[in-house]
Amino acid sequence: MSEQAKQGLRAAAPMTDHAQQSDELKIFHDVAKALTSSLDLDTVLQTILEKIAAYFKPDSWALLLQDEQSHELYYTVAVGPGCDRVNALRLTTGESLPRSVVESGEPLVVSDVNRDPRIDPGTRDEFFAEDCSVLAIPVRGTGKVLGVMELVNSDMNIYVRAQMLLQALADYAAIAIENARAVQRIQELSITDDCTGVYNSRHMFTVLAEEVRRSERFGYEFSVLFMDLDHFKHINDEYGHLVGSKLLGQFGQFLRRNLRLVDAAFRYGGDEFAVLLPQTGKDAAIRVARRLIKTIREREWLKDAGLSLKLKASVGIATYPHDGTTPHEIVQSADELMYMVKVGGRDSIAAASRGIIGLD
Numbered sequence: 001m002s003e004q005a006k007q008g009l010r011a012a013a014p015m016t017d018h019a020q021q022s023d024e025l026k027i028f029h030d031v032a033k034a035l036t037s038s039l040d041l042d043t044v045l046q047t048i049l050e051k052i053a054a055y056f057k058p059d060s061w062a063l064l065l066q067d068e069q070s071h072e073l074y075y076t077v078a079v080g081p082g083c084d085r086v087n088a089l090r091l092t093t094g095e096s097l098p099r100s101v102v103e104s105g106e107p108l109v110v111s112d113v114n115r116d117p118r119i120d121p122g123t124r125d126e127f128f129a130e131d132c133s134v135l136a137i138p139v140r141g142t143g144k145v146l147g148v149m150e151l152v153n154s155d156m157n158i159y160v161r162a163q164m165l166l167q168a169l170a171d172y173a174a175i176a177i178e179n180a181r182a183v184q185r186i187q188e189l190s191i192t193d194d195c196t197g198v199y200n201s202r203h204m205f206t207v208l209a210e211e212v213r214r215s216e217r218f219g220y221e222f223s224v225l226f227m228d229l230d231h232f233k234h235i236n237d238e239y240g241h242l243v244g245s246k247l248l249g250q251f252g253q254f255l256r257r258n259l260r261l262v263d264a265a266f267r268y269g270g271d272e273f274a275v276l277l278p279q280t281g282k283d284a285a286i287r288v289a290r291r292l293i294k295t296i297r298e299r300e301w302l303k304d305a306g307l308s309l310k311l312k313a314s315v316g317i318a319t320y321p322h323d324g325t326t327p328h329e330i331v332q333s334a335d336e337l338m339y340m341v342k343v344g345g346r347d348s349i350a351a352a353s354r355g356i357i358g359l360d
Contacts, residue, residue: 024165027051031172041180048173049077049149056158056166058151059132063139064098065147065177073098073148080152098148101136105145107167109159110134135159137166141174149173193267195245196252204266204274208327211278215320223285223319225275225292226334230312230346232271239307247302247309254299258292274331282319282351289315289349290359297347314341315349323352 034047045063053061060080064073073096097118101108111133113119119134135151149170159166191203199207208224215222229251236244248271255265255273264276277285293313301309316337324330337350344350349357 020161023055024162027055027165027169031169035172035176035179041176044176044180045077045173048169048176049079052149052151052166052169053079055162056135056151056154058135059153061152061154062150063147063173064150065139066102066145068181073102076147097134097136098150101138101148102145105138105140107138107163108134108136109156110136135166137170139170139174139177141178146174146177193252196248196267196273198252198255198265198267198273201266201268201274204264204268204276204331205327207264207266207276208330211276212320212325212327215278220279221281221319221321223277223280223282223317224330224334225277225285225289226268226316226318226331226338227273227275227292228314228338228342229271229273230314230342235309239309243302243305243307246305247311250301251311254296255292258295274334280319282317282322282354285317285319286349286351286354286357289317293347293349293359312347314338314346316341317349317351319352 031048031051034044049061049063058080060078060083062078062080062083063076065076066073097108097110097116100118108118110116110119113132113134114130132153133156135149135154137149137151138145139147139149191199191206193200211222214220232244232247235247248267251273252265252267255275259265259275260277262278266274266276268274275288277288280288293315296311296313299311301307301311316334316339318324318330318333318337320330323333333352337352340350341348341356344356348359351357
């Protein structure tokens with residue numbers, strides 16, 4: 001603890017009076033109610049952070065979270081003068097006060113940001129005011145620090161009197177974050193195919209139903225590609241089902257990397273896949289299918305496993321609302337067109353009202 005904080009502690013009243021105890025109990029009650037009544041992370045964090053701001057009275061405050069993959073710290077919320085410039089800002093390089101808190105797992109009290117080497121110069125002007133003090137509190141999850149709360153120019157006397165309250169509220173925030181992430185993982189598992197990493201067929205019809213409603217409302221077209229991997233059974237027979245599963249997983253990655261962010265890929269079953277192309281007419285969908293088929297042909301698959309397999313695909317294309325007005329009608333139309341390609345020799349494209357189409 002800094003010398004300033006120790007002096008504040010000696011100057012503070014030895015006990016919290018009845019009004020302060022009542023305020024703290026109400027804060028705990030409101031936060032606990034938010035935690036038990038909502039799984040929405042934004043709602044719970046808003047309650048916690050508003051209580052912190054009202055009680056500790058900082059000029060500005062922020063919450064940084066640590067990215068689970070890159071471990072970068074980023075501002076998920078910042079409130080106060082000039083904070084609109086730091087929302088979503090990532091602290092990617094250099095030593096910083098938040099990074100020190102994450103690594104130590106302990107609170108830090110800084111009396112003057114201009115004299116502390118742990119303040120990242122790249123963010124000093126954007127979040128920290130000149131000649132300000134900072135409280136940085138770890139948001140501690142199960143076995144690791146999830147992020148950091150920063151309070152600028154908070155009342156230091158209140159802090160030294162209520163350090164346990166502030167850390168408890170940060171711990172509540174950690175519970176909310178971990179709960180939200182657990183729910184997100186469960187939701188992802190329920191809609192994702194384990195083998196390929198793309199969405200499963202059950203989720204496909206949910207997404208298509210929503211796309212039909214949206215497209216009907218705004219007068220959009222959208223297209224569905226129904227795709228079957230040619231002679232995939234031969235790969236299973238020759239190399240075994242483990243290799244076949246690895247190939248399907250790599251194909252799922254290929255689809256995700258070769259589609260727009262607004263597109264969605266689904267495993268329909270076995271070696272059959274579907275791709276949703278929102279706001280995409282038939283001509284544009286044909287161009288996408290041609291590009292995918294050519295890339296599939298040219299690629300050497302499972303090279304990282306010591307193999308160099310070649311792969312081809314047959315694709316059927318149906319477009320809303322011309323080829324169907326319900327999810328099942330559109331999928332059935334695209335499926336039938338894919339079967340037309342299979343019967344006609346495979347490794348090509350068929351589109352509703354167009355028939356089989358060359359790749360050139």
